[in-house]
Amino acid sequence: MSRLDARTALPDGVRGPGERPRQVGIVHLGIGAFHRAHQAVLTEDAAATTGDDRWGILGVTQRSGRVVRQLRPQDGLYGVLTLGEHERSLRVVGSVLDAVHPGAGGDVARVLRAIAAPTTHVVTLTITEKGYARRPDGTLDVDAVRDDLQAAAQTLGAGVAGDRDEPPSASAVGLLVRGLVARYRAGGAPLTVLSCDNVAANGHVLEGLVREAVRALAGLGAPSTGLAGWLDDAVTFPSSVVDRIVPATTDAHRAIARELLGADDEGLVVGEPFAQWVIEDRFAGPRPAWEAAGAQLVGDVTPYEDAKLLLLNATHSLLAYAGVLAGHETMADAVRDPALVVHARALQAEAQAALADGRPGGPDLEAYAEQVLERFANPATGHLTQQVAGDGTQKIPLRWGPTLAGLARCGAALPDDGVLFGLAAWTAFVGHAARTGAPLDDPRADELRAAVESAGTPDVAVAALLALPGLLPAGLGTDPRVVDGVRRARRSLDA
Numbered sequence: 416m417s418r419l420d421a422r423t424a425l426p427d428g429v430r431g432p433g434e435r436p437r438q439v440g441i442v443h444l445g446i447g448a449f450h451r452a453h454q455a456v457l458t459e460d461a462a463a464t465t466g467d468d469r470w471g472i473l474g475v476t477q478r479s480g481r482v483v484r485q486l487r488p489q490d491g492l493y494g495v496l497t498l499g500e501h502e503r504s505l506r507v508v509g510s511v512l513d514a515v516h517p518g519a520g521g522d523v524a525r526v527l528r529a530i531a532a533p534t535t536h537v538v539t540l541t542i543t544e545k546g547y548a549r550r551p552d553g554t555l556d557v558d559a560v561r562d563d564l565q566a567a568a569q570t571l572g573a574g575v576a577g578d579r580d581e582p583p584s585a586s587a588v589g590l591l592v593r594g595l596v597a598r599y600r601a602g603g604a605p606l607t608v609l610s611c612d613n614v615a616a617n618g619h620v621l622e623g624l625v626r627e628a629v630r631a632l633a634g635l636g637a638p639s640t641g642l643a644g645w646l647d648d649a650v651t652f653p654s655s656v657v658d659r660i661v662p663a664t665t666d667a668h669r670a671i672a673r674e675l676l677g678a679d680d681e682g683l684v685v686g687e688p689f690a691q692w693v694i695e696d697r698f699a700g701p702r703p704a705w706e707a708a709g710a711q712l713v714g715d716v717t718p719y720e721d722a723k724l725l726l727l728n729a730t731h732s733l734l735a736y737a738g739v740l741a742g743h744e745t746m747a748d749a750v751r752d753p754a755l756v757v758h759a760r761a762l763q764a765e766a767q768a769a770l771a772d773g774r775p776g777g778p779d780l781e782a783y784a785e786q787v788l789e790r791f792a793n794p795a796t797g798h799l800t801q802q803v804a805g806d807g808t809q810k811i812p813l814r815w816g817p818t819l820a821g822l823a824r825c826g827a828a829l830p831d832d833g834v835l836f837g838l839a840a841w842t843a844f845v846g847h848a849a850r851t852g853a854p855l856d857d858p859r860a861d862e863l864r865a866a867v868e869s870a871g872t873p874d875v876a877v878a879a880l881l882a883l884p885g886l887l888p889a890g891l892g893t894d895p896r897v898v899d900g901v902r903r904a905r906r907s908l909d910a
């Protein structure tokens with residue numbers, strides 16, 4: 416069977432991309448499955464409504480060249496397969512014009528030129544929580560981005576913009592700083608940097624890391640320039656809240672798409688019918704009319720972000736850990752298990768209590784929480800518990816930390832069926848991996864294994880894991896009410 420590309424005649428029922436953008440207007444860092452199923456789709460829909468053809472996307476894939484191999488032979492085209500309980504549809508998206516790998520053997524100079532180009536107005540990111548290279552205390556892990564910052568410092572000191580060979584890039588924040596330096600040197604047109612990761616206050620966090628990195632340039636031999644002032648004047652970092660469940664694409668998904676398309680599609684992504692994008696309206700220059708595609712432009716994303724992280728993502732993580740332990744492969748099986756969903760609901764009740772004093776606006780929390788559970792129960796996407804369970808040390812502080820802090824403010828004895836149950840399930844999940852040698856997908860996997868291996872008993876392991884720096888809000892990782900409650904929940908899980 417032939418492979419999807421610009422010559423493929425799309426069958427009836429498969430929506431095509433229409434007129435493709437004439438230029439790159441957006442550089443996206445971290446073009447994994449989610450960007451292709453979310454921002455790229457809304458960008459194409461906005462262009463279709465307005466006829467504005469400036470918003471092609473250059474996708475940057477940093478960890479491997481896989482997405483380049485998927486998309487380049489397909490002229491950047493790929494399918495988005497929407498799978499609901501009662502619906503199935505395929506569309507081919509054309510807003511991504513090309514993909515680039517800036518690592519060893521890749522083309523970092525092309526990325527830097529694209530970020531510097533005056534026709535580029537927005538850099539978006541989905542680089543996962545760990546891509547932000549934060550230390551447990553939230554500050555920039557300068558060692559992780561040092562090579563990129565060294566390159567940025569040399570570029571700042573070089574005579575003419577674009578006059579040196581660019582070394583490959585090893586970090587997303589470092590690559591962004593190099594791109595900002597290139598843009599500054601190329602005349603400094605305004606730029607909006609828009610994080611689309613599941614990170615609280617993502618724009619604010621990213622801005623802080625970029626500013627730390629820029630301050631570090633001086634220590635790496637960069638000359639004194641007006642770069643920091645230009646950031647103040649010409650670059651904005653709005654926050655945004657993104658939502659659509661996008662599982663990793665499987666061969667079963669590819670088989671469904673092949674049947675609908677009549678061609679092979681190596682770049683296929685899959686999503687649920689629901690999609691939401693709430694964006695802080697703080698742009699430095701032009702942007703696509705994303706509101707024409709259903710995005711909400713708001714003054715403050717915080718109430719939406721709180722609901723998303725503490726009611727959706729938090730519940731997802733609890734069900735993922737407990738689901739893996741109970742032998743459920745998919746999220747739909749986990750949420751349909753009555754023994755698990757009671758804990759999901761208990762966590763949601765605690766999160767709602769913690770959010771009660773939050774800022775006004777945002778969704779109705781009661782209805783939102785219920786809708787989340789219904790979305791998880793969609794069996795068609797086949798979202799795997801193991802996928803959601805990855806990177807626990809990066810997700811737990813964001814998803815469970817604020818709820819735990821709210822709970823701890825309430826009183827002497829803490830209930831152990833909600834967030835404490837989630838923590839117990841996570842410790843059991845980690846313990847199982849450490850004991851059996853099963854893969855533990857977490858950037859702090861070595862620390863986790865060491866904590867469990869030196870512990871001897873589950874009670875000691877629980878205490879060691881909860882005390883990991885940066886995991887829980889200050890003081891709570893060693894708070895006896897938390898440690899004892901998690902131990903109680905863990906005993907009930909191990910029984």
Ligand SMILES: NC(=O)c1ccc[n+]([C@@H]2O[C@H](COP(=O)([O-])OP(=O)(O)OC[C@H]3O[C@@H](n4cnc5c(N)ncnc54)[C@H](O)[C@@H]3O)[C@@H](O)[C@H]2O)c1
Pocket residue numbers: 444445446447448449450475476477478479541542543544545546547586587611612613614657658659660661662
């Ligand atoms: N998949 C979803 O349902 C979903 C929904 C909402 C938000 N998101 C956000 O999008 C992110 C990516 O999800 P995805 O489904 O595209 O995952 P994915 O595994 O398909 O892609 C991850 C992308 O991040 C990059 N990346 C990973 N680790 C990195 C690192 N250390 N430094 C730099 N880049 C790194 C990879 O190169 C890849 O481009 C999530 O972590 C989350 O923050 C995902």
Ligand SMILES: O=P(O)(O)OC[C@@H](O)[C@@H](O)[C@H](O)[C@H](O)CO
Pocket residue numbers: 543544613657658659660661728731732802803805
């Ligand atoms: O994508 P991750 O790994 O950060 O988190 C896994 C899921 O909780 C997440 O992707 C949700 O499906 C998503 O946030 C829904 O919008």
